[in-house]
Every structure is written in C-alpha cells, then in structure tokens.
Amino acid sequence: EVQVVESGGGLVQPGRSLRLSCTVSGFTFRAYAMSWFRQAPGKGLEWVGFIRSRAYDVTTEYAASVQGRFSISRDDSRSIAYLQMNSLETEDTAVYYCSRVNDILTGYPSDYWGQGTLVTVSS
C-alpha cells in the first residue's frame, strides 16, 4: 500500500526557517518525481515545487512565489523528500501537501498525496 506522510509543520515566526519532510512507503521512491503543494486558509490548491528523480538529475522547479526562498531535496536511501522553507512570510501560512508524480513525461500527474501538515507563520 502506498503511503505518503508529511511532517514538520508548526508555528514559526516571520523570517525564520522550517523544514518539512515527506516520508513514503509502498513504492520505489527513487524512481519517481515528487511535488509539494499548499492550501492557504480558505483558499484553493497551489503548486509549490517539484523534484525529478536521479534519472533526470534531481532537477527542480518552483513557483514564482517561493523561488529563492524554498528548496526541495530528496534522500532516496531513506525515501524522504524535503521542503526547506526560508525567510518565511505570513502569506506562507498553509497546509502543505506532498505527492508522488507518477510519470509526468507521459501525462500522468500527482497520483498519491499525503494528508498535509499545517505551517503557521505568525509573530
């Protein structure tokens, strides 16, 4: 059974950093790209970023709203994807979701998602 579990959320002050983890099981993590999304209170889903597998050089893509502040990495030996969030702003307050990207090259997008972890940025 595929499982995707986010962790690391919490309350953080503006300007500080936080790292989220996405721990997966039930599939060969190293073979898949992973993506992060978020949902601010009362708002819709927003894409945050994406990390390709080692087969595609572990390259990344980011939304403009987080470019330069957030970074995504992965540890294939532990089946974990990370979202490092620096210089946090109150507008980053949201539930953050991690997902497996099945095969974007053939048009198969995020298929398995976690239930999310809440990040609250407030003084």
Add this chain to the structure above:
Amino acid sequence: DIQMTQSPSTLAAFVGDRVTITCRTSQRISGWLAWYQHHPGKAPKLLIYKASTLESGVPSRFSGSASGTEFTLTISSLQPDDSATYYCQQYYTYPWTFGQGTKVEI
C-alpha cells in the same frame, strides 16, 4: 502563466443528479489536465488525468472530456460521498496551475 477559470464556484444538487463542472484554460495544453476531489482534512484524490483518463479505482460515474481549451468533469449520478471540492489542474507547463475549485453540496 496559464490561467484556469473554473465554474461554478459552488453547486448544490440531489443524490442521483447529473453534475457538470467546467474548466477553461488561457491557452492550449494538449489535454494535460487533471481533476482532483478534495474532502476537508483529507488527501486530495486524483480522479481524471490527460483530460479524460479515469484513474484506477475511481468510480465510473466520474468522467472527463475536452474541447479545445474547455474541459469538463461530469458526475453522472451524484452520490452522498461526492460532497467535496473539485479542482482542475494543468500540468502542461510550469508553473502548474489550478482552477479556483468547485464546492459540491448534496
């Protein structure tokens, strides 16, 4: 960025009704559009990808179609568990973008 215009924002229907949600994209995306169902506090669930391909395990009452830059999600016979928010998403180009969501009430 590709803009996504999803409508309606909310809809109320009865069990057994046929329901249609529309998503328009600001440019052609070669059918690279997904529909997700999201219950509050739960993980979003992939329903449809490549505009009309039903994800494995998703009930056949869900279907997707496309015509140019207009995409449609249809629920042929609404069920109580279908009460949720539905989002369209394009993944043709970065940044991936979502529609504003449609809240379906039973």
